[in-house]
Amino acid sequence: KAYVFLGGHTGPSTTPDWTDAGLDDAAHFGLSVAGAGDVDGDGYADILIGVPGGSSGAGEIDLYRGSATGVGASAAWHGIGRSWENDEGLGWSVAGAGDLNGDGYADIVAGVFDHDEGSGQDQGRVYVYYGPVDLNSTYGDWVYTGAVIDCHLGRSVAGAGDVNGDGYADIIVGAANCGSDRGKALIFYGSAGGPGSAPDWSLLGENTGDLFGRSVAGLGDVDGDGYADVAVGASGFSSSQGRLYAFRGGSGGTETTAFWTATGSSSSLLGRAVAGAGDVNGDGYADLLSGAPGYGSAKGQALVFHGAANAPSTTAAWHATGDSPWSKLGVAVAGAGDVNGDGYSDIVIGADNNAQGKAYLFLGTASGLAAFPAWTAVGEHPGDRFGCSVAAAGDVNGDGYGDVIIGARDYDDDATASPGKAYVYYGNATGLSTNWDWAATGSSNSDFGVAVAGAGDVDGDGYADVLIGAADYNPGGQPSAGKASLFLGSASGLSATPVWTAVGEAGYDFFGRAVAGAGDVNGDGYADVAVGAYGYDLGTESGAGKVYVYHGSATGFRLAFAWSGSGWGAASDQFGWAVAGAGDVNGDGFGDLLVGAPGHSGGRGGVLAYQGSSGGLSLTADWSFVGGQVNGLLGSAVSGAGDVNGDGYADVIYGARGANWAYVSAGGAGGLATSSILWAASGENAGDEFGAAVAGAGDVDGDGYADLLGGAPKYGTNKEGRAYAYPGNGRAGRGVVPQPARADGSRRPVQPWSLSHAPDGFYLTLSATDPLGRGRARIEIEACPPGAPFGDATCRHRRSGAWKDTTATRSGVRIATTISGLEAETLYRWRARVLYAPYTVTQSGITAPPNPAHSPWRRFLGQTFEADLRTMPTVRVFLPLVQKGY
16 A cells, blocks of 8 residues: 655645555555656656556556646556566666656656566666656666676666756666675666666675665755765675765766765664655755664664754854954954845954954855954054944945944043944945944943944834943933933934933943844834843842833834833843844744843843734743853843744844853744753853853855854953854855845845835845756745734745756856835845756746745845835826916
């Protein structure tokens, strides 16, 4: 009997959606099964079932066609073995071969390992049936017969993919008993005439008894070079430990030396079965699945080997170290956005004790962060502590490049005692401006610039705004009550004076010690901000702390806060020491908020998250996590991490500088995970204070996964400090680099919260590679308005035009399209993914699959912004009235 379980958005159904059974005793219907591909070109995949005992022992293959209603009730075609008298047993191994002859139809390959040729025995045979199958023909269109007795050619067969990148699919065949059971594997290349009369590649096993070729598989492209790779299993290797081999494809065909092997444990029979798993972790690399049925006293085991890892690496892929004693590099770290408009995220790092203080910009590239800074800047005077705070400002002047804001909390201009200062540097095609483009100064001893943040677009004009904290501001007899100031962006840059300010409620509240863009927590299309006051006294609970959220609107902020919270409300919690927009951790379309309380529970510290809704943030925390080490100070730093595991939900990162650790918790449909930590990393040495600064880096290598930053400002003998970057995907995946641009023909980049320069859409480019090797691709885009989750009926969809050749290259093909039909003057967030089809899908008469295979959804810079861009107003033309007779 055979069963089909149809897939869905929650996975396969729990009961079979289709079944069929053999008609005869001992037919062994279903001994082998396979997806055939689309053999009739109708756009639906078909399935194959092997029946080696059918047709009086000759064996047969049954083809069932797919359709909009599922699998057909009965077989549409039967392939029958040619040798009744010898119990040939066609159907022992069957597989979809791909399109071997380039006619646009999928083909079928089947093995008959017991075939006897002439007076010989068990040489084996392989059949190929070209699609669309001839319903009146039951025998193969191409046949290859083994020449060596007892080789058992055809014990395993598989479509190999396109191993040489010529546009034709190839097949791989196993003959596990050749050469005293050493075993052998053979590859036949496809062509316009189909496979040739002799194998184009063959290889014997290493040792007698290895059974090399007991299983074979096309893997897809596991190494990302654009060519399909293959795997061969040798289950008898080393007294049945078993071994797997992977061979790399290339322009000259498959290599004869394995580039990867894996050996099983004692008697595990690893390699008895092997298959290409597709891209199970969405990193652009194909993965490998194998069985080891002898493992654990024959309990058995199934194993997946990734073409690339699927979780953040706990080992830093990059670091930078301070260039002078006591520089404390890493005291502040931030994703800078995309300052040079190349589609890769960049980062900015502060070192506030480096004489005047210093900041560094490192650019993202296809291979990750550059080894050397592309830009540096220093403070104006010794002791300014320039770089004590750093942040992405967004695009404050609308030129298409991300800008950066840097604080110097102890800036002293001699005229005013230590007023503090903040600086903005505009992005450009090469990085950041050499000199600052905008600056603002606080009042005497106010600590202005101790915290800086990109606010998003609070008034909906399409320009990013910035928020600056001054935690020691004294509003008339209230020392260190604190202050926060908002400066609006425009075509000419930031306003010279703040358009809005707020101050702490009482002395020593330290209001403004932390400031953050909160995203759009109430879904009204305007950015909101959060301000922390970690010294706030909640009744008799001294230093409990408090956080305030202010909602944006067409006229900016209201004077009164829209939400406030004090977390656990206990003395010395310091709730609000750190605040951050978390992104959308539960995928409901609303921004969420993350708050650190490092003093909680005897200095163990804690972190809390509040979820957004149409009414704003929840009144009580939806998630919390408490540190386990006294004076570990969990919550010293908090940040939205972006989507580090590629599941479409925002993740968060938080540090415990006293414990020397940083952690990531994963988002999901129910919010942040409560039972497990996605990732954790520690400082290299005790006392480094790793976790004093943490940030989502954005996607610095363009693989579609957000990357992570951590700072250890006291690293080194002389506290030089060090900053670290960790790839979100363990190591860089294949390049995706989704990049939005203006739809006005200029193709200038569009940064988050900025204008698309069209009333109804935007332009998008994205790199497409096929994890199965050379194929065809299109891109699909979904754009949603504020407060609408992805998949909502109010979202708009667009697929690019013609299917594009992904090419047999590592970089694939860049695909561009314009999404239109959006509402004017509306904020949108978008996501995009790659759709896949066989290389020959463009052939005349071939229907593309209605629901093609696809990559995971990707977001700009690996982030989970609630707002990616804003459409322009509709242009209205007013004609003058003309009165008759004049």
